[in-house]
Amino acid sequence: MLHRVIIEPFKIKSVEPIYMSTDEERSRFLRESHYNPFLLRSEQVAIDLLTDSGTSAMSTRQWGAMMQGDEAYAGAASWERLERAVQDLTGFPHILPTHQGRAAERILYGVLGGKGKVFFSNTHFDTTRANIEFSGAEAVDCPIEEAHHPSFLHPFKGNLDVGRLDRLIRERKPDSVGAVILTVTNNTGGGQPVSMENARAVSVLCREHGVPFILDACRIAENAFFIHLREPGYEHVSYRDIAKEMLALADGCIMSAKKDGLVNMGGFLALRDQSLAEACTNLLIITEGFTTYGGLAGRDMEAIAVGLEEVFAPDYLRYRIRSIEYLGENIQKFGVPIMLPVGGHAVYVDAHALYAHIPVDQYPGQSLVCELYLKGGIRCVEVGSVMFGKYDSGGKLVPAPMELVRLAVPRRVYTQSHIDYVVEVFREIERTKDGVHGMRITKEPKFLRHFTAHFEPVRAA
Numbered sequence: 001m002l003h004r005v006i007i008e009p010f011k012i013k014s015v016e017p018i019y020m021s022t023d024e025e026r027s028r029f030l031r032e033s034h035y036n037p038f039l040l041r042s043e044q045v046a047i048d049l050l051t052d053s054g055t056s057a058m059s060t061r062q063w064g065a066m067m068q069g070d071e072a073y074a075g076a077a078s079w080e081r082l083e084r085a086v087q088d089l090t091g092f093p094h095i096l097p098t099h100q101g102r103a104a105e106r107i108l109y110g111v112l113g114g115k116g117k118v119f120f121s122n123t124h125f126d127t128t129r130a131n132i133e134f135s136g137a138e139a140v141d142c143p144i145e146e147a148h149h150p151s152f153l154h155p156f157k158g159n160l161d162v163g164r165l166d167r168l169i170r171e172r173k174p175d176s177v178g179a180v181i182l183t184v185t186n187n188t189g190g191g192q193p194v195s196m197e198n199a200r201a202v203s204v205l206c207r208e209h210g211v212p213f214i215l216d217a218c219r220i221a222e223n224a225f226f227i228h229l230r231e232p233g234y235e236h237v238s239y240r241d242i243a244k245e246m247l248a249l250a251d252g253c254i255m256s257a258k259k260d261g262l263v264n265m266g267g268f269l270a271l272r273d274q275s276l277a278e279a280c281t282n283l284l285i286i287t288e289g290f291t292t293y294g295g296l297a298g299r300d301m302e303a304i305a306v307g308l309e310e311v312f313a314p315d316y317l318r319y320r321i322r323s324i325e326y327l328g329e330n331i332q333k334f335g336v337p338i339m340l341p342v343g344g345h346a347v348y349v350d351a352h353a354l355y356a357h358i359p360v361d362q363y364p365g366q367s368l369v370c371e372l373y374l375k376g377g378i379r380c381v382e383v384g385s386v387m388f389g390k391y392d393s394g395g396k397l398v399p400a401p402m403e404l405v406r407l408a409v410p411r412r413v414y415t416q417s418h419i420d421y422v423v424e425v426f427r428e429i430e431r432t433k434d435g436v437h438g439m440r441i442t443k444e445p446k447f448l449r450h451f452t453a454h455f456e457p458v459r460a461a
């Protein structure tokens with residue numbers, strides 16, 4: 001059995017056709033969307049690797065459960081099922097349902113944050129940082145040194161630098177620390193895992209200083225897979241028990257169910273402390289909804305309750321992590337440079353290394369994003385100077401530290417032949433790389449420009 005291919009551990013019952021566009025059509029679609037794939041219509045895309053968030057395929061059990069959704073305003077049976085499922089997984093008594101992860105973040109960091117407060121994390125996800133900063137507090141990233149080196153191999157590259165955290169907490173005084181947030185897996189680098197040892201050290205330190213310890217548990221099942229695989233002592237512990245052990249170290253967690261909840265919408269906040277839960281509940285009712293539905297329909301809560309069970313199935317997790325690794329392994333074979341090791345939900349390609357002839361102020365990542373669409377109808381996102389670049393006072397681009405392109409893989413959506421197709425397109429990308437032009441921005445908004453900016457190719461004079 002050991003050497004056989006890991007097949008998709010599901011059969012397909014309902015299918016969604018993919019429109020097979022021609023080269024000419026894609027060239028026109030891309031021009032019409034101003035060389036920004038965020039502006040493409042989804043029907044124009046063959047393989048959509050823009051994000052793994054909210055793009056999962058649901059199971060027959062989830063769809064079946066949705067038919068039993070109890071849509072009562074208060075005390076719905078669907079809420080009771082979700083509450084039990086989340087309590088059982090997290091061990092926390094107080095559960096607040098929300099319409100997605102950022103709603104839980106706005107509530108919790110609104111209560112814990114505010115002016116003069118500081119938060120520390122292995123890396124704050126962008127909505128996490130935004131909600132902390134919106135409260136008036138400061139968000140400081142504190143990853144281990146290895147995380148800064150794209151090709152440095154480390155089994156738990158998502159770890160937090162505990163020594164530095166200790167110094168920072170002492171420097172800033174424990175009273176001013178809103179919380180320490182461990183993001184598992186760490187989104188940076190495509191879902192780099194955090195070890196149990198690291199979570200334990202963070203927990204001990206937080207307890208010593210009397211500082212709240214929160215887990216951002218969006219991808220806790222994927223993280224548990226890596227611990228089972230790589231951390232001594234966990235070979236025989238189930239994925240679910242690994243997740244429970246990690247959650248038991250924290251004072252609360254936030255989860256976007258759009259990731260390891262295997263649903264298209266939903267999230268929750270789970271807390272140990274009653275008075276903190278009460279403060280959060282007040283905010284929940286003002287903007288999300290009553291305590292027994294948050295922003296969710298009864299049927300959505302049913303789907304999350306089932307998804308949280310299914311995501312820990314060993315065959316599912318093995319297939320999931322292997323798909324991403326397989327994609328990374330195979331595009332690397334043609335010399336396409338990627339970030340290593342491959343994480344849990346995405347592969348990051350180093351566009352600067354691939355297109356060495358394109359200067360960073362001509363956005364090599366955006367060129368690669370456009371090439372992937374033109375050659376294969378594949379949609380993905382630039383994570384480089386388009387997303388993070390700034391201008392200095394003279395209007396000159398201050399580039400991002402790296403020019404990456406992210407291929408994020410939706411859960412249970414694509415099969416190995418879809419991934420093989422992406423690999424084939426990369427082979428062509430590598431072969432034709434010398435003729436690719438840079439891009440220039442022709443129109444951009446003030447904030448979050450990657451979503452709506454317009455581009456055009458820079459042609460040789």
Ligand SMILES: *Cc1c(COP(=O)(O)O)cnc(C)c1O
Pocket residue numbers: 053100101102103125127128183187216218256257258259266267
């Ligand atoms: C997606 C995500 C969030 C925010 O969740 P939404 O459901 O998109 O609002 C927070 N943290 C991490 C690590 C995420 O990946």
